[in-house]
Amino acid sequence: MPLRSVRARGVPRDAVHHPLFARCYARISVNAETRMGMARVRERLLTGLSGRVIEVGAGNGLNFSHYPDTVSEVVAIEPERVLRHLAVEAALRARVPVDVAPGTAEALPVKSEAFDAAVVSLVLCSVRDVPRALAELRRVLRPGGQVRFFEHGRGGGRVMTSAQRALDRTLWPPLSGGCHLSREPVAALREAGFTLGPYRRVMMPENGPALPSSYCVQGTAWRPA
Ligand SMILES: C[S@@+](CC[C@H](N)C(=O)[O-])C[C@H]1O[C@@H](n2cnc3c(N)ncnc32)[C@H](O)[C@@H]1O
Numbered sequence: 001m002p003l004r005s006v007r008a009r010g011v012p013r014d015a016v017h018h019p020l021f022a023r024c025y026a027r028i029s030v031n032a033e034t035r036m037g038m039a040r041v042r043e044r045l046l047t048g049l050s051g052r053v054i055e056v057g058a059g060n061g062l063n064f065s066h067y068p069d070t071v072s073e074v075v076a077i078e079p080e081r082v083l084r085h086l087a088v089e090a091a092l093r094a095r096v097p098v099d100v101a102p103g104t105a106e107a108l109p110v111k112s113e114a115f116d117a118a119v120v121s122l123v124l125c126s127v128r129d130v131p132r133a134l135a136e137l138r139r140v141l142r143p144g145g146q147v148r149f150f151e152h153g154r155g156g157g158r159v160m161t162s163a164q165r166a167l168d169r170t171l172w173p174p175l176s177g178g179c180h181l182s183r184e185p186v187a188a189l190r191e192a193g194f195t196l197g198p199y200r201r202v203m204m205p206e207n208g209p210a211l212p213s214s215y216c217v218q219g220t221a222w223r224p225a
Pocket residue numbers: 016025029056057058059060061062063077078079080083103104105106120121122123126127128177178
């Protein structure tokens with residue numbers, strides 16, 4: 001029997017299943033830490049956080065080593081099996097306690113109002129249902145809790161935005177783990193009822209050519225108290 005078909009009976013397929021993308025992302029993302037300055041971005045994203053934090057779509061756990069000591073616990077949700085295993089390894093090296101668990105952004109397996117902060121980095125582009133995922137973030141944050149986000153989305157002139165939309169309808173999502181290029185994370189957060197704090201537009205890579213995935217935004221949003 002070919003190995004591929006061996007799956008224990010009754011074990012459901014993962015909600016997110018992108019093994020090839022996961023392996024590629026695990027390599028590319030580690031290179032991007034130094035080559036594209038992602039380590040600096042992650043440091044800025046997480047600075048000043050404290051208390052209980054939920055990170056959604058944690059990938060291979062590259063944020064974990066950047067959480068400050070003031071964070072008492074991180075619950076990291078990752079639906080993709082390959083990435084989740086790498087995240088578990090990264091959790092062992094983190095300075096703060098990190099618990100990695102399966103789950104999706106659209107149905108977070110945690111209690112309501114249990115977290116002081118939520119973190120999403122390069123995830124809203126990939127979730128199946130952005131409004132539902134953001135409603136879930138609101139549910140699990142305490143009133144007055146914050147979302148730290150670093151996301152890419154729509155940007156550039158008319159030619160670039162047309163290219164982003166065309167890629168979203170065709171090649172891009174199947175090739176990149178369900179990612180979309182033309183979403184608007186800031187507008188989505190506002191529509192979900194978050195209060196936008198400071199945010200900044202960032203190009204990734206900062207000094208390289210502008211790619212359809214280059215138009216990033218980093219910031220903070222608050223669940224109203
Ligand atoms: C581009 S990777 C980013 C990983 C990580 N946050 C980082 O900063 O490197 C996108 C991540 O979103 C996860 N993802 C995709 N769909 C998801 C969903 N519905 N709920 C939660 N995470 C999801 C993927 O498994 C993957 O780990």
